[in-house]
Amino acid sequence: MDRRELLRLLAAAGAAPLLPRAARAANPDGWQAQFDASGAGWKIGFATPPADLAPTRAVVRGRFPDALSGTLYRVGPAGHDLGGERYHHWFDGDGMTQRFVIEGREVRHQGRFVATGKRTAELRAGRRLDEAFGTILPGVAPATSPDSMNVANTNLLPLGGELLALWEGGSATRVDPGSLGTLGLKTWRGDLAGLPFSAHPRVDPDGSVWNFGIGSGQGLLLLYEIAPDGALRRADALPVPALPMVHDFAVTDRHLVFLMPPLVFERARKDAGASFLDAHVWRPELGMRVLVVDKKDWGKRQLLQLPAGFLFHLGNAWSEDTAGGTLIHVDYVRSDTAAAVFTSDRELMRGRRVRGPEPTLTVATLNLSTGEARQTGLGLDAEFPRIDPRRIGLRHRQVLHATQLLAERPGFAAIALTDVESGASQRFVYGPQAMVEEHVLVPDGERPGWILGTVLDLAQKKTVLSCFAADRLADGPVAQATLAHALPLGLHGVFVPGAAA
Known part of the structure; x- marks a missing residue:
């Protein structure tokens, strides 16, 4: 099939219902009551704020x-419940954007829900109307398109003067960088309207x-290349047999690198009424397939094989030409199976801790x-890997996680800041009363740079923003900003230098 036919198939799937649209009889379940009854102090990170969070100033110690x-x-994810019903998966919650404006000894914060079409319609109705990624609540209708499930809750991309809120499988949502007001969906090109744009672009x-x-149901992988000013350079769709759930990828200076875990979509399970998540099955016999695509010519593709495993996030990849062949080095966060996404991330919504791989x-x-692929575990539990943004696709040593x-x-x-070549790692321990969120590396000219990130302090029931010197992480924060309240635990973010909008 040519490009136009592949894109037509994706667009048709986005416009047609995944199931015949028929409301189910309402029969409230007990997840909200179980969450309310839980005595876990950490559940405040998964509580739903009653409204947007008004601008406020943090208490700052030190100087940023x-x-x-x-x-x-x-x-x-922040909007976990509505009308007395609670979602059954952390990833389902309506997205809320957070904005920390940093100016030396002053930090200002604001939080606003992303007013997606889904959230707007459901707030008006006072209840959930459509299914979600991992939940089909009583009385809801099946999704009619990826954007009918789009909660814009996973990542943010500043691009061409816009701020895009991203989700797993639908359109990017335009957000005002200053007010955090929602401006509508991003359409890259007419034939791409409503097609999936993942939450982990690489810059x-x-x-x-x-x-x-x-495009899980069609076995199609859609690729995008976008100029720094936000103009679309090209987009195409590639057929991939047994296309699995892919959350993230990596780039080198010459390649796009997809690690594909054996968590594969099965149409029959979806047609039988399973959620999108539960329509996926673990097929370890497939192993971890690795798809490498040439950046300049997407028709040049190569498939390699690693042992079966699951991942959400990659750190970085880089390539080199050696006497033994062209090598790609890639670091990622690996689990033995995908059990956590089916259990651990669900039970949070009941205020329960269930450990997974x-x-x-x-x-x-x-x-x-040669087609050979091998891997080595560094023996460190990890998530939310980030690197110096100036080294994306290039040789790097340190991964923050x-x-x-x-x-x-x-x-x-x-x-921790870990050297992925030597395995050496420096770390800062916030302590047993802190729930660590993603931290980012911020360059500072030729100097080592800074580490910036948030934690939920369970003892204070407050969110704290901290800054560390990247070469002296173990010395502790050089500055901290403490809010007067706890924020919902989030996923990803980005630092944008310069004057606030």
């Missing part, structure tokens, strides 16, 4: 460096943006000349 004068944007050091979208930092080497899982509650208690 000049390189951090700018705005940290974050987003995550080259020159500002070029690469992204993908998954622990994710660990892993380094793989792909030999494009959350670490130190605790048995008694979900999440992490520390952050």
Whole structure:
């Protein structure tokens, strides 16, 4: 099939119902009551704010460096319940964007729900109307398109003067960088309207943006290349047999790299009434397939094989030509199975801690000349890997990540900066009363730069923004800003330098 036919198939799938649209009889379940009854102190990170969070000033200790004068944007699931019903999966919650404006000894914060079409219609009705990624509540109708499930809750991309709120499988949503007001869906081109645009684009050091979208039911992988000013350069759809759930990818200076876990969509399960998540099955016999696509010619593709495993996030990838062939080195956070996404991330919505396979930092080497692929675990529990944005697609050494899982509650208690070549790691432990969120590396000219990120302090029931010197992480924060309240635990974000909008 040519490009137009592949895109037509994707567009047709987005316009047609996934199931015959018929409302189910309402029969409220007990998830909200179970969450309310839970005595877990950490559940405040998964509570639904009653409204947008008005602008407020944080209490600042120390001074944030000049390189951090700018705005940290974050987003995550925040609207977990409505009309007495609670979602059954953390990833289903309506997205809320957070804005931390940093100016030396002053930090201002604001939070607003993303007014997606889904959220707007459901608030008007006072109840959930459509199914979600991992939940089909009583009385809701099946999704009519990816955007009927779009909650814009996973990541943010500043691009061409816009701020885009991103989700797993639908359109990007335009958000005002200053007010955080919702401006509507982003359409890259007429024939791409409503097609998936994933939550993990990669931005080259020159500002070029690469992204993908998954057409699970059609076995199609959609690719995007976007100029630094936000103009679409090209988009295409590639057929991929047994296309799995792919959340993230990596780029080198020459390649797009997809690690494809054996969690595969089965249409029959969806047709039988399963949620989108539960329509996926674990097929370890497929192994972890690795799809490498040439950046310049998407028709040049290569498939390699790693042992079966699951992942959400990659750190970075880079390529080199050696006497033994062209090698790609890629680091990612690997789990043995996908059990956590089916259990751990669900039970949070009932205020329960259920442990799943622990994710660990892993380094793989792909030999494009021989087809050989091998990997090594670094023995560190990890999530939310980030690198210096100037090194994306290039050789790097250090990966910043959350670490130190605790048995008694979900999440992490520390952050670490790990050398993926030597395995050496420095860390800062926030402590057992802190729930660590994603931290980011912020460059500072030729200096080592800074680490910036948030934690939920369970003892204070407040969210704290901290800054560390990247070469002295273990010394602790050089500055902290404490809000007067706890924010919903989020997923990803981005720092934008310069004067606030």
